[in-house]
Amino acid sequence: MKRDSTGPQPDASGHFTKLPRSFYIRSSLAVARDLPGLYLFRKSGKTLFAGRIVEVEAYRGTNDPASHAYRGMTPRNEVMFGEGGRLYVYFTYGMHYCCNVVTGAKGDAGAVLIRAVEPLAGIRAMNRRRSAGDGRNRDRRELCSGPGKLCQAFGIGRRENGIDLCGGTIWLARKGGENPPRRIGRSRRIGISSGRKHLWRFFLPDTPFVSR
DNA sequence: TCTATGATCGTA
DNA sequence: ACGATCATAGAG
Secondary structure, three states: OOOOOOOOOOOOOOOEEEOOHHHHOOOHHHHHHHOOOOEEEEEEOOEEEEEEEEEEEEEOOOOOOOOOOOOOOOOOOHHHHOOOOEEEEEEEOOOEEEEEEEOOOOOOOOEEEEEEEEEEEOHHHHHHHHOOOOOOOOOHHHOOOOHHHHHHHHOOOHHHOOOEOOOOOEEEEEEOOOOOOOOOEEEOOOOOOOOOOOOOEEEOOOOOOOOO
16 A cells, blocks of 8 residues: 555554654544554564454443442552543552553543553564463464453553553554444444443454454 | 451453 | 352451
């Protein structure tokens, strides 16, 4: 496909354009709908990790009983209450990290959980981090097909909480010349005990890289 | 302090 | 279907 020379110019990662702050200063629902088909990047040392986002979930602030922000600000969820465009990472079940994109203006505690990506770059390192110790490689579909899995694969943990997604460590990007997905699947959110009725999970319907 | 629970994952 | 495993939040 031919590149439009009047459009956004490619950044250092190639023909990808980092999403601007304005992308995140919207409701979590609006951001969540737009994320499937976009790309997650992480620079760690000399390794570049990349994945195509295939599954996300929207969480609102104090009006969503499933949200960590439902009962107000705490030390854990405070980055959710900040301006959109930062990463909210939390630890759960005693062993897993999950990462969210914070959305909305300061004071609006919305966030979008990234649940699965299709691994595209850094796959050797992902396999190393995700191996059960026996050094064998996993099926590419099992590398990032869940919120805990993708954080492990990308090396996202406590230290990454609050990272500015408009910086050069972890960021989201659009691929030049690529159209939005034709169809986006919707369903109830997974693994929650309240707020079950809303269809706030968004995914690409035709990939094998979503969670189960 | 003490206790219940969890935006999960791998194995059985 | 279940256990691992522990930070967090809310209660006492």
